[in-house]
Amino acid sequence: MSFVLVQVIVGGLLLGAVYALFSSGLTLVWGMMNIVNFAHGDFVMLGMYVAYVVYTLMGGGPILGAPLATLVLATVGVVVYFALIRDIMKGPMLAQILGTFGLALLLRYSVFWWFGANFLSMPPNIVGGTYAFLGLRIEASRLLAGVVALLVTLGLHLLLTRTSLGSKMLAVAEDQTAAQLMGIRPDTMQAIAWAIAAGATGLAGALIANFFYIVPTVGETLGIVAFVTVSLGGFGSVPGALVAGLLIGVIESLSGYLIGAVYKDIVVYVLFLSFLWFRPQGLMGKM
Amino acid sequence: MRRLIWLSVVAAAAIAYPLLLSSPFQQRLGALVLLYAIAASAWNIVGGYAGQVSVGHVVFFGCGAYAAMGSYAKFGLSPLLGIPGGIVIAVGLAAIIGVPTLRLSGHYFSMATIAVAETMRLIVTNTDWLGAAVGLSGPTVPRNIFDLSFLSSLPYYYLFLAVLVITLLITWWMTNSRMGFYLRAIKDSERAARSLGAPASRTKLYAYMLSAALTSVAGALYAMMFGFVDPESGLGILISVKILIMAALGGAGLLFGPLVGAAILVPLEEISNSWLGGKGAGLTFVLYGAIIVLIARFQPGGLLSLLMRRRKPTTETGASHAP
Numbered sequence: 178m179s180f181v182l183v184q185v186i187v188g189g190l191l192l193g194a195v196y197a198l199f200s201s202g203l204t205l206v207w208g209m210m211n212i213v214n215f216a217h218g219d220f221v222m223l224g225m226y227v228a229y230v231v232y233t234l235m236g237g238g239p240i241l242g243a244p245l246a247t248l249v250l251a252t253v254g255v256v257v258y259f260a261l262i263r264d265i266m267k268g269p270m271l272a273q274i275l276g277t278f279g280l281a282l283l284l285r286y287s288v289f290w291w292f293g294a295n296f297l298s299m300p301p302n303i304v305g306g307t308y309a310f311l312g313l314r315i316e317a318s319r320l321l322a323g324v325v326a327l328l329v330t331l332g333l334h335l336l337l338t339r340t341s342l343g344s345k346m347l348a349v350a351e352d353q354t355a356a357q358l359m360g361i362r363p364d365t366m367q368a369i370a371w372a373i374a375a376g377a378t379g380l381a382g383a384l385i386a387n388f389f390y391i392v393p394t395v396g397e398t399l400g401i402v403a404f405v406t407v408s409l410g411g412f413g414s415v416p417g418a419l420v421a422g423l424l425i426g427v428i429e430s431l432s433g434y435l436i437g438a439v440y441k442d443i444v445v446y447v448l449f450l451s452f453l454w455f456r457p458q459g460l461m462g463k464m
Numbered sequence: 465m466r467r468l469i470w471l472s473v474v475a476a477a478a479i480a481y482p483l484l485l486s487s488p489f490q491q492r493l494g495a496l497v498l499l500y501a502i503a504a505s506a507w508n509i510v511g512g513y514a515g516q517v518s519v520g521h522v523v524f525f526g527c528g529a530y531a532a533m534g535s536y537a538k539f540g541l542s543p544l545l546g547i548p549g550g551i552v553i554a555v556g557l558a559a560i561i562g563v564p565t566l567r568l569s570g571h572y573f574s575m576a577t578i579a580v581a582e583t584m585r586l587i588v589t590n591t592d593w594l595g596a597a598v599g600l601s602g603p604t605v606p607r608n609i610f611d612l613s614f615l616s617s618l619p620y621y622y623l624f625l626a627v628l629v630i631t632l633l634i635t636w637w638m639t640n641s642r643m644g645f646y647l648r649a650i651k652d653s654e655r656a657a658r659s660l661g662a663p664a665s666r667t668k669l670y671a672y673m674l675s676a677a678l679t680s681v682a683g684a685l686y687a688m689m690f691g692f693v694d695p696e697s698g699l700g701i702l703i704s705v706k707i708l709i710m711a712a713l714g715g716a717g718l719l720f721g722p723l724v725g726a727a728i729l730v731p732l733e734e735i736s737n738s739w740l741g742g743k744g745a746g747l748t749f750v751l752y753g754a755i756i757v758l759i760a761r762f763q764p765g766g767l768l769s770l771l772m773r774r775r776k777p778t779t780e781t782g783a784s785h786a787p
Contacts, residue, residue, distance in 0.1 A: 213571040215519075265760055270570045272764035274517040275712055278574075279756025282705060282749055290746035397701065401582065404575045443586050446579040453564040453576060 184313055185434045186427055191315075191323030192385075193426020197419040198326040199381035199399070200406035201333055202374030208413020209350040209370050212266055212273055216257075216281035218400025220375050224250050224382020225391045226288055229297055238303050239321065239387055246383035247376045254375025258368045281396065289393040297391040304387055322384035327419075329380060333373070334415040346370055350413070398442060405449040408457075482621045491617040497730045498624035499686055504710040504722030505631045506678035511708065512717035513639065514671040515651040516566065517574045520581030521707050524554040524676040526699040528683030530588070533600035533693045538593075542610040543602055543688050550680040557584075558676035559669070566668045578701070585699040599694025602687065612688045620689050627685065628723070631678055636719055638674070643667055651717075679707075702749065706733075709752050712759050715766030724768050 203217045214220075227249050228242035235241065257280065265276040305317030337343040348356040349366040356363060389395070406425055410417025425445060433441035482491045507521050531550030532543040561580050565573040588594050606613035614620065638644050646667040649657035658664050687693040697703070710729050715721025729752075736748050763770055 207571075213575070215574070261757065261761055268760070268764055269515070271511070271515060271517055271712075271716060272760040274519070274570065274574050275708075275756050275764070276760030278517075278519055278708075279753045279758075279760060282753030283757060284753075286746050286749035286753060290750055397578075397582070401575070401579055405579075408572070408575075439586065439590050443583050446583040449579055450560070450564075450576060450583075453568070453572060457564060457568055457572070 180312060181434075182431075185430045187313060187315065188319065189427035189430030190423055191319045191426070192430065193423035194323040194326040194330065194419075195381050195385050195422075196402055196406055196426055197422025198330050198384075199378045200403040200410070200418040200422050201330050201415045202377035203403045204407045204410065204412055204414060204418045205333075205337070205370055206374045207407060209346060210262075210266060210367060212262060213277065213404070214374070215274065215277040215400065216284060216396075217374075217378060217403050218398065219281045219284040219396035220250055220253070220378035221382040221385075221399045221403075222288065222393065222396035223253065223284060224379035225386040225389065225395070226292065226382075227379065228383035228386040229299065229391055232299055232303070239318075239383060242386070243325075243380055243383040246379040248379070250379025250382070251372040251376035253379075254371040254373075255368050257375070258371035262371065263364070263367070281400070285393050285396055292393065294393065298389075299387050299391075316388060318387035322387065325384060326381060329377070330415065330419050330422075333377065334419075336373075337415060342369070401449070402445060405445060405452075408449065409452060478625055482618055488617065491621055493731060493734055495617045495621040495624055495689065496734070497726050498621065498628050499682060499689070500706065500710055500730050501723045501726040502624060502628050502631050502685070503679055503682035503707045504714070504726055505628065505635060506675050506682060507707045508675075508711045508716060508718075508722050509635055509638065509678070510668075510672045510675040511711055512715075512721065513635075513644070513647045513651070514668045515647075515717075516570055516668055516672065517708075518577045518672070518675075518704075519574050519708060520577030520579070520701070520704055521675075521679055522699055522701065522703040523557060523577070523581040523584050524679035525683035525686070525703055525707070526584060526588070526693070527551075527554040527557065527676075528680035528685075529687035529693040529698040530594060530600065530683075531680070532684035532687045533602050534594070536602050536611070537595075537600045542608075543612060543684065544610055547681060547684045550684055551677045554676040554680035555673045558673045562669045562672045566665050566672065581699065581701060581704060585695050585701075588699060589695045595694070597695060599692055599698070601692040604691070613691065617689075620685075624685060627681065632719060632723075634674070634678070638671075639719070643670060647671060705749070705752060709756055711766075713755060713766055715768030716764075718766065718768050718772075721766050721768045725766070728767075 199217070199221050202220075203214060207213055224246040227246040228239070231237045231242040231245055261276055261280065265272045303318065304321050307314050307316050308320065337346065345356070345361045346366050346369065348359065348361055349363045353363045356366075402425065406418055406421045409424070410419070410421035425448075428448065429441045429445055432444040436444070481494050485491075485494070503521075503525060507518065510516050510518055528547065528550035531546035531553065533546070535541045535546030535549065536543050557580065561576050562573075565576045589597050594600065603611045603613050612619075612623075639647075646657065646662045646664075649660070649662050650664045650667060654664050683698065687698065690697070706729070710725035711722040712725070713729065714723065714725030733748055736751075740747060759766065
């Protein structure tokens with residue numbers, strides 16, 4: 178295997194970890210409330226713009242931008258839950274899909290209207306230079322994004338499986354009425370789930386803002402990536418999202434390198450459609 | 465009887481409109497309303513009656529638009545001759561998306577439609593034969609009447625009116641056929657419908673293919689009127705959004721819902737564009753997003769269902785749409 182190929186795969190894994198991070202937010206909400214947030218990718222986009230604004234207004238790098246973006250988006254998540262999701266959850270499928278899809282448009286074009294359609298980007302060395310490691314050259318910004326995303330995704334998994342908060346959330350997902358009888362408030366738990374899910378997108382957005390192009394429509398692509406990741410990993414499963422996210426990151430990087438940068442999105446979409454045809458239950462089984 | 469009177473009034477108004485309000489702007493506006501009403505009515509078949517929310521419907525629109533312009537630009541034929549080709553491609557694509565996803569929950573279908581639309585847009589943008597980012601143009605000077613290239617919007621207006629009437633007749637016929645009964649049963653409860661022997665996946669697929677074919681015709685008509693198609697105007701997600709929001713605002717699953725939606729939103733967009741110019745584009749879609757969210761939150765049945773419920777408090781359509 179050539180050295181360049183290893184370099185491409187490592188780059189794919191680092192980006193894939195970020196995909197896994199924001200996809201685990203989508204999978205959490207989907208698994209718990211059976212609602213798909215079509216604005217999920219646009220949440221990531223908002224996170225990127227928060228990080229960008231933090232940089233331009235305060236000159237702060239990711240140390241300041243990432244926690245702020247997480248906080249802002251977690252707030253957005255809670256607001257969206259109480260203002261919209263709680264009501265459309267009980268409505269027909271049409272209302273559920275239209276509601277979050279409309280939200281996606283609202284966010285995307287509000288940002289478009291305010292910031293314009295131009296590609297923005299952060300200064301290249303905002304995190305640090307490029308490290309040489311065993312002959313591989315890795316940008317510090319990508320390394321930071323990959324490692325933090327991986328740790329936070331694992332942390333999310335632990336939160337859901339090892340803490341009492343996680344058990345309460347699973348109880349609500351399993352049976353709302355029964356959970357209520359046990360003294361758990363479904364409303365609170367679901368709002369927390371939205372805060373976590375949206376917070377994860379905020380963090381992911383702030384992390385990739387350091388090396389990604391920042392543009393209002395980026396949310397559409399990222400939203401599809403999240404959806405593909407979740408359908409591969411099985412919905413409701415954070416470990417599934419992690420494996421699938423890393424896989425998609427690698428596939429995307431490899432196809433970008435081998436076929437051409439324009440085609441890397443096409444490869445992911447076609448992969449998604451072929452999965453729907455041949456293995457709709459995802460990689461991990463459960464539907 | 466009362467319905468018949470209403471229908472005749474609406475029909476007479478539609479026929480007389482471009483003669484009474486005859487400035488080029490008004491005629492063009494009327495033609496655009498009808499064009500979007502065709503596309504939104506086609507969407508309504510799968511989105512409203514079958515309850516499967518396609519958010520990438522533009523891909524069929526693009527099939528028709530590219531087939532019509534391609535038949536002129538590539539083979540020197542009348543754009544009209546491209547329409548059957550566009551329909552075949554659209555129906556084939558609908559099968560590719562629909563066969564695997566219509567068995568799964570509705571989310572998969574919606575997401576797959578976005579993915580396919582984006583894939584097509586990216587592929588076409590990178591295909592030189594289809595004009596890449598520049599797109600394809602129709603005849604600049606019409607060779608004969610079959611090029612359907614007119615300076616005035618008036619011929620387009622009546623052409624679109626005829627196609628809209630056909631589309632609505634097909635929809636009406638469908639709702640009263642066996643397929644319509646199946647669709648209503650599936651929409652109420654898919655599990656119950658299946659257990660009574662209604663072929664749920666197949667019926668939804670047929671509705672989707674029918675919708676794709678009609679949307680493709682709308683795309684072809686659009687390209688003929690504007691004389692060109694490029695990846696943004698033929699395959700951009702914003703066209704999907706417009707189609708969807710018009711049907712949802714007017715009333716998804718109601719025969720005249722899409723027409724009402726188009727009659728409200730097309731003038732709104734044209735006016736905001738002429739007031740705000742290029743800067744208005746972003747703002748229009750902010751407004752569209754807000755409208756969609758509000759419909760979903762407060763009135764998933766659309767405006768027309770609100771009206772119908774007020775007139776007849778116990779009507780079934782109104783009740784079944786209540787959240």
